[in-house]
Amino acid sequence: MIRNGHHARRPGAGFAPRTRMGGVRRxxxxxxxxxxxxxxxxxxxxxxxxxxxxxxQGRQPFRRGLPGRSARSRPGVLRHRRRATAAIRRPVERRPxxxxxxxxxxxxxGRRPVIRTAGASAFRRWRDIGFRSGSAWREAxxxxxxxxxxxxxxxxxxxxFAPGGEGATEKPAGVMSAAIRIYADGFMRGTGFSxxxxxxxxxxxxxxxxxxxxxxxxxxxxLGQLERLPLREWIVVIPDHALTAxxxxxxxxxxVIVPAGGWTGGAAGRALGAARTDTDIVxxxxxxxxxxxxxxxxxxRAVDTGMDAALNARTSGIAKFHLRPPAERLLEFxxxxxxxxDLGVRSLAALPFALSRRxxxxxxxxxxxQPAKAHAMLLVRGLRVGLGGSVTWRxxxxxxxREHLEAWREAMTLRGVRLTFPDGRRxxxxxxxxxx
Amino acid sequence: MADVSxxxxxxxEKRTLRKVIREAFRVDRGAEVIAVVNxxxxxxxxxxxxxxxxxxxxxRPLGHDVGRAIGxxxxxxxxxxxxxxDMVIPARRLRPFVDAVRNGVDVALNDYSGPVRxxxxxxxxxxxxxxxxxxxxxxxxxxxLTAVPHALSRRxxxxxxxESLSVPPLAHARAICAxxxxxxxxxxxxxxxxxxxxxxxxxxxxxxxxxxxxLEAIEWWTRHAEHAGSYGAGGxxxxxxxxxx
Numbered sequence: 001m002i003r004n005g006h007h008a009r010r011p012g013a014g015f016a017p018r019t020r021m022g023g024v025r026r027x028x029x030x031x032x033x034x035x036x037x038x039x040x041x042x043x044x045x046x047x048x049x050x051x052x053x054x055x056x057q058g059r060q061p062f063r064r065g066l067p068g069r070s071a072r073s074r075p076g077v078l079r080h081r082r083r084a085t086a087a088i089r090r091p092v093e094r095r096p097x098x099x100x101x102x103x104x105x106x107x108x109x110g111r112r113p114v115i116r117t118a119g120a121s122a123f124r125r126w127r128d129i130g131f132r133s134g135s136a137w138r139e140a141x142x143x144x145x146x147x148x149x150x151x152x153x154x155x156x157x158x159x160x161f162a163p164g165g166e167g168a169t170e171k172p173a174g175v176m177s178a179a180i181r182i183y184a185d186g187f188m189r190g191t192g193f194s195x196x197x198x199x200x201x202x203x204x205x206x207x208x209x210x211x212x213x214x215x216x217x218x219x220x221x222x223l224g225q226l227e228r229l230p231l232r233e234w235i236v237v238i239p240d241h242a243l244t245a246x247x248x249x250x251x252x253x254x255x256v257i258v259p260a261g262g263w264t265g266g267a268a269g270r271a272l273g274a275a276r277t278d279t280d281i282v283x284x285x286x287x288x289x290x291x292x293x294x295x296x297x298x299x300x301r302a303v304d305t306g307m308d309a310a311l312n313a314r315t316s317g318i319a320k321f322h323l324r325p326p327a328e329r330l331l332e333f334x335x336x337x338x339x340x341x342d343l344g345v346r347s348l349a350a351l352p353f354a355l356s357r358r359x360x361x362x363x364x365x366x367x368x369x370q371p372a373k374a375h376a377m378l379l380v381r382g383l384r385v386g387l388g389g390s391v392t393w394r395x396x397x398x399x400x401x402r403e404h405l406e407a408w409r410e411a412m413t414l415r416g417v418r419l420t421f422p423d424g425r426r427x428x429x430x431x432x433x434x435x436x
Numbered sequence: 437m438a439d440v441s442x443x444x445x446x447x448x449e450k451r452t453l454r455k456v457i458r459e460a461f462r463v464d465r466g467a468e469v470i471a472v473v474n475x476x477x478x479x480x481x482x483x484x485x486x487x488x489x490x491x492x493x494x495x496r497p498l499g500h501d502v503g504r505a506i507g508x509x510x511x512x513x514x515x516x517x518x519x520x521x522d523m524v525i526p527a528r529r530l531r532p533f534v535d536a537v538r539n540g541v542d543v544a545l546n547d548y549s550g551p552v553r554x555x556x557x558x559x560x561x562x563x564x565x566x567x568x569x570x571x572x573x574x575x576x577x578x579x580x581l582t583a584v585p586h587a588l589s590r591r592x593x594x595x596x597x598x599e600s601l602s603v604p605p606l607a608h609a610r611a612i613c614a615x616x617x618x619x620x621x622x623x624x625x626x627x628x629x630x631x632x633x634x635x636x637x638x639x640x641x642x643x644x645x646x647x648x649x650x651l652e653a654i655e656w657w658t659r660h661a662e663h664a665g666s667y668g669a670g671g672x673x674x675x676x677x678x679x680x681x
């Protein structure tokens with residue numbers, strides 16, 4: 001079992017190389033940096049040990065604690081703003097080389113980014129623990145299927161790594177998720193199955209809503225990614241024009257098929273699907289544009305740790321202002337006028353996104369049929385709207401302006417015509433114009 | 437009766453006022469120049485009278501844009517040109533707006549959108565683009581009655597009501613909704629000409645005022661689009677096809 005990381009402080013264990021790959025991969029390959037006595041290379045030509053820096057075990061303070069814990073200790077007013085800022089910055093911090101491991105990246109001026117990782121031995125230990133848990137589970141369930149093994153892993157991860165669990169220590173989020181991955185890898189090896197899996201510790205239950213399109217291959221890929229996540233089920237909404245997608249959906253045991261009848265647009269399908277869910281977290285994904293499970297996991301995690309709506313944090317596909325379509329300008333102004341300039345053009349009109357049960361109850365599942373309006377409702381009602389994962393996504397149709405009028409009407413009903421932009425200086429009476 | 441009326445709201449602009457009035461008279465032979473002097477303590481009124489303008493005086497400040505509405509009410513011309521007293525625009529650059537109205541345009545706008553070749557634009561620039569998109573006129577980009585110079589036909593003034601000019605985006609929405617001919621004419625870079633914001637440090641509150649004005653325009657539109665049962669001059673269709681009407 002995991003003791004809270006104390007033993008990892010023995011000399012020589014708490015060091016990891018400063019490298020784009022991070023210590024994780026090194027742990028997998030088993031190549032561990034030797035001490036001075038075991039140094040390789042030509043004699044007399046000393047290699048500087050400058051690329052070595054202390055691991056997180058040896059160094060304080062950490063940039064961020066475990067997300068769920070630190071967030072909850074903050075005062076409520078500041079909560080969503082701080083979160084949003086942190087989330088907005090994140091895509092910039094990401095480095096291509098660390099996509100898988102999610103190590104924490106710290107920028108320093110004039111130097112290469114420093115990736116803080118846990119020591120290699122700590123990761124090896126997590127893998128061993130995972131392996132033992134996996135083997136033990138397999139011994140207890142000799143007739144189990146690979147699917148069941150994966151479900152057992154998700155349960156196990158929840159137990160071990162959720163806040164308060166035995167594996168939850170005050171590690172930076174990136175190190176935690178790397179540890180979870182290693183643990184999951186060990187677990188699956190222990191069970192003897194090899195199924196791709198995206199371990200993400202959740203306190204709540206989760207499901208997904210998918211709107212099927214005509215592209216069956218894409219749907220297969222979308223569902224394949226969902227299979228890796230700890231979702232209880234996913235609602236596949238199948239409109240009349242995509243009836244053949246049903247067969248694809250039926251191949252997956254966790255699919256719940258909902259016929260949508262005549263086509264009324266993807267948003268209407270999402271509203272229909274959302275009404276059939278009862279989990280704490282609902283993830284909405286596009287049935288025609290697959291997104292990697294690793295990114296989808298970030299949406300689940302964001303909502304699980306306190307967000308009410310986790311939007312797609314994408315930065316790609318957003319052009320400079322003068323090249324943007326009218327619909328994006330409207331969304332950006334909607335965010336601006338509701339005090340969320342930081343969200344830019346990001347909204348419920350772009351997939352994927354995840355909602356908390358609280359959010360769905362507050363605005364009603366049916367309101368998702370009008371994404372811009374639903375988005376405004378979330379903001380106006382003070383729900384915590386922030387960013388989840390970052391997925392490249394392209395809009396299939398422009399939004400209609402009627403829906404945006406509805407969105408503003410909704411906001412103005414609650415906050416007044418000028419929202420938070422008063423006119424206190426004009427002498428309108430002098431011109432005969434009525435006050436707003 | 438004069439053919440062209442030039443409306444100039446004035447609040448403590450003695451530095452540029454003389455030149456602005458001189459250029460206004462040069463726009464058209466026999467032009468009527470109306471200076472709406474409000475809250476001025478620097479002798480602007482005396483300068484305006486000395487330069488031959490018709491002067492309307494308010495001892496207290498009227499607030500942003502209200503002077504335009506009052507000047508428009510007093511104007512007798514067939515064409516109304518609106519300029520600000522704090523920036524000197526040569527008459528030759530003002531004439532195209534007057535000529536456009538003479539040739540059948542009802543609302544002749546400055547084709548100026550502010551800096552847009554960037555990721556994050558100024559709130560006012562965003563508001564103007566969003567309103568035009570919502571009104572089904574994305575082709576107007578950021579052109580709006582919020583920016584000077586612009587010219588109106590007498591027909592436009594009577595249709596939208598002079599008083600609505602005190603909230604320019606509202607007047608803008610009314611003009612488009614009424615089916616008036618609203619066009620952007622040519623570009624006068626008022627951003628480069630206008631030192632006001634940096635000088636007086638009221639950028640933020642002005643941004644909020646103008647964004648709020650646009651919200652008023654949107655609110656007006658939510659009510660009138662509903663009554664008219666349409667979304668402007670082919671608005672909805674053009675939104676859906678992503679094109680220009």
